[in-house]
Amino acid sequence: MKLSTLSLALGLVASLALTGCGQNSTPNSQQEAAKVSPNTLKPEFQSRLDIYTPVTLTADLSHLSANQKKMVSLLIDASKIMDALFWQQAYGKNKDAFLAGISDAKTRTYADVNYGPWDRLKGDEPFLVGQTEKSLGAQFYPEDMTKEEFEAADIIDKTGLYSVIERNDKGQLYSVPYSVYYLEELTKASELLLEAAKLAKNKEFANYLTLRADALLTDNYQPSDFAWMDMKSNTIELVYGPIENYEDMLYGYRAAFEAYVLIKDMAWSEKLVKYAATLPALQKGLPVDAKYKAEMPGSNAELNAYDVVYYAGHSNAGSKTIAINLPNDEEVQLQKGTRRLQLKNAMQAKFDKILLPIADLLIVPEQRANITFNAFFNNTMFHEVAHGLGIKNTINDKGTVRQSLKEHASALEEGKADILGLYMITQLFEQGVITEGKLEDYYTTFLAGIFRSVRFGASSAHGKANMIRFNYFAENNAFKRNEQGLYSVDMAKMREAMNGLSNLILTHQGNGDYQAVAKLVADKGVIKPQLKADLERLTTANIPVDIVFEQGKEVLGL
Numbered sequence: 001m002k003l004s005t006l007s008l009a010l011g012l013v014a015s016l017a018l019t020g021c022g023q024n025s026t027p028n029s030q031q032e033a034a035k036v037s038p039n040t041l042k043p044e045f046q047s048r049l050d051i052y053t054p055v056t057l058t059a060d061l062s063h064l065s066a067n068q069k070k071m072v073s074l075l076i077d078a079s080k081i082m083d084a085l086f087w088q089q090a091y092g093k094n095k096d097a098f099l100a101g102i103s104d105a106k107t108r109t110y111a112d113v114n115y116g117p118w119d120r121l122k123g124d125e126p127f128l129v130g131q132t133e134k135s136l137g138a139q140f141y142p143e144d145m146t147k148e149e150f151e152a153a154d155i156i157d158k159t160g161l162y163s164v165i166e167r168n169d170k171g172q173l174y175s176v177p178y179s180v181y182y183l184e185e186l187t188k189a190s191e192l193l194l195e196a197a198k199l200a201k202n203k204e205f206a207n208y209l210t211l212r213a214d215a216l217l218t219d220n221y222q223p224s225d226f227a228w229m230d231m232k233s234n235t236i237e238l239v240y241g242p243i244e245n246y247e248d249m250l251y252g253y254r255a256a257f258e259a260y261v262l263i264k265d266m267a268w269s270e271k272l273v274k275y276a277a278t279l280p281a282l283q284k285g286l287p288v289d290a291k292y293k294a295e296m297p298g299s300n301a302e303l304n305a306y307d308v309v310y311y312a313g314h315s316n317a318g319s320k321t322i323a324i325n326l327p328n329d330e331e332v333q334l335q336k337g338t339r340r341l342q343l344k345n346a347m348q349a350k351f352d353k354i355l356l357p358i359a360d361l362l363i364v365p366e367q368r369a370n371i372t373f374n375a376f377f378n379n380t381m382f383h384e385v386a387h388g389l390g391i392k393n394t395i396n397d398k399g400t401v402r403q404s405l406k407e408h409a410s411a412l413e414e415g416k417a418d419i420l421g422l423y424m425i426t427q428l429f430e431q432g433v434i435t436e437g438k439l440e441d442y443y444t445t446f447l448a449g450i451f452r453s454v455r456f457g458a459s460s461a462h463g464k465a466n467m468i469r470f471n472y473f474a475e476n477n478a479f480k481r482n483e484q485g486l487y488s489v490d491m492a493k494m495r496e497a498m499n500g501l502s503n504l505i506l507t508h509q510g511n512g513d514y515q516a517v518a519k520l521v522a523d524k525g526v527i528k529p530q531l532k533a534d535l536e537r538l539t540t541a542n543i544p545v546d547i548v549f550e551q552g553k554e555v556l557g558l
Contacts, residue, residue, distance in 0.1 A: 156175055
């Protein structure tokens, strides 16, 4: 999972109530809009063209050998294929024609950042004239397919991560494996990974690259996930393939292509070693009945810090990920745990350019000193660690939590990770395991972080999780807002709210209670007027919403 698309939650909930995943505009309205001026920016989106601030994505490569630098170059080439495949999944196969049809350079760049004509940080609203609403199922399903039709159909690999649903000439639904549907592109990607594997002196990394190359052509990713968990000492890192299922907002079944090329920060990684071993004990102490924490996470999970040198595909669309927790395979997690990758250079950029300015505008002066990069780094890290806590399978034979909660599974999982991350920090700080800063730093930075994240919108998994947490905290007086519109943390009440929300989420997950979770999202997954007004103050102050990268081999000098 990652701190990773985005209508206000009310709009999403309303759209989910529809039976299909198709488009909402009528043919006539589409034709009229097209006559006006297709693919030009709608006036109301003019102010949004500057919500991303550019960041040069680089790292110190001086310690790499010539072969390692060549390997990084190959991995970037392979990542570009993941980027092209994600364009197909999100928009369709005609990316170049689409972008070429946008005459204004700034608007064209905005479309490129969003991987299509839909604003990922504004509820996936179409920002170009003549464009229809984005299908909730993206390009994973036929646009005219209804939920009733899908659920009644007898389809091989119906809920699989690695297949596309198509319609045959008789109108029947069927699935096509990624390895078949994207054969040409995945064959080239596989070849590049194998070429990189030959340059890798680290045997574990070479094995991973080889198995991942095979997985692209077989759709069997589990062996490479296990191999990825066995990597310990490689300097160069690659996250690659169809991984996260956030783009499938219809069901959350299908995985989207993405890639990260990373360089390990050995010094920072060394600082994090002690935390991974704490998971089993923290699982036992979770504030929920024993049956909801009976599964024991793997104790050999790793925490490491990296500088990212290339993002591609889903990871690069809209808001940028700053931490990763993988693999998502529940069986691998239970046997091996997970690896948590903290993307330090991207994290530092967001802290400096976004979080500190937000704190200066929305946090009371006496608590601004509690906004620290160390707290931001640890809050982000423990969010990823917390994905390993709780429960992966329901307690009442409803299958996995992901399958039971369907399109709401990702939102609740992100909400769990957010709140249990803070719970873990609280426990470890009081045990003396965490020694940097004060507990107030973590709580205050956590609150400021909600303001940063909620600007991504409330329709993505992360966005809904943000709003559920914010509104739950507000209802339980975890923070106060004064007459000047400045917020302050109430430490005692925030702790009570943290425990209460932890219990609520873990219980819903363990029960696989789809209806209860849907109600939670509908009730609390919304941006209320007061918060909306406060977020507008950030826009007026020209505080960026997120970052966009200047990246590639030229930037790195390769």
